[in-house]
Amino acid sequence: MGGVRLEVGEEFSTAGVTVTEAHIVSFAGVTGDFNPVHMSEEYASKTIFKRRVAHGMLTLSLALGMLTGIDAFEGTILYGFDKVRFTKPVFPGDTVRARFKVAEKGEKAGMTLLKLKLEVENQRGELVLAAEVLVLCREQLTHHRSP
Numbered sequence: 001m002g003g004v005r006l007e008v009g010e011e012f013s014t015a016g017v018t019v020t021e022a023h024i025v026s027f028a029g030v031t032g033d034f035n036p037v038h039m040s041e042e043y044a045s046k047t048i049f050k051r052r053v054a055h056g057m058l059t060l061s062l063a064l065g066m067l068t069g070i071d072a073f074e075g076t077i078l079y080g081f082d083k084v085r086f087t088k089p090v091f092p093g094d095t096v097r098a099r100f101k102v103a104e105k106g107e108k109a110g111m112t113l114l115k116l117k118l119e120v121e122n123q124r125g126e127l128v129l130a131a132e133v134l135v136l137c138r139e140q141l142t143h144h145r146s147p
Helices: 021-031 056-068
Strands: 003-005 011-013 077-085 095-108 111-121 127-137 142-144
Touching: 021 056, 056 077, 056 095, 056 111, 056 127, 077 111, 095 127
Parallel strands: none
Antiparallel strands: 003 142, 011 095, 077 127, 095 111, 111 127
């Protein structure tokens, strides 16, 4: 199978990741974000969510981790984010999946700059996160298509 360059319009979907208690506690420990809406069921029960929610940035981080699991994006360098929106809460036990679409392709510092439209959905097909992700990659970055 020969490699082909990533082109505008190509889409990629990931397998799911189930958000666990360990994800939430570990993320809080690494970031220092111990907001009780994430850590206290009693506190969260009095919020609009009625129960604990995962950190929005945890969901975004999981999506980026899922992106690196796609062979086409191996070795890319995160350049930035635009228009990040957390549209619905992610609860412990939810399974999230990411979909990336190459929206734009340009050049930055001798590397290919890709703008990816990111959508993350939960197991019910509800959009929980939307963003534009900018990544840098070598021009020779290729992926393989199945015959």
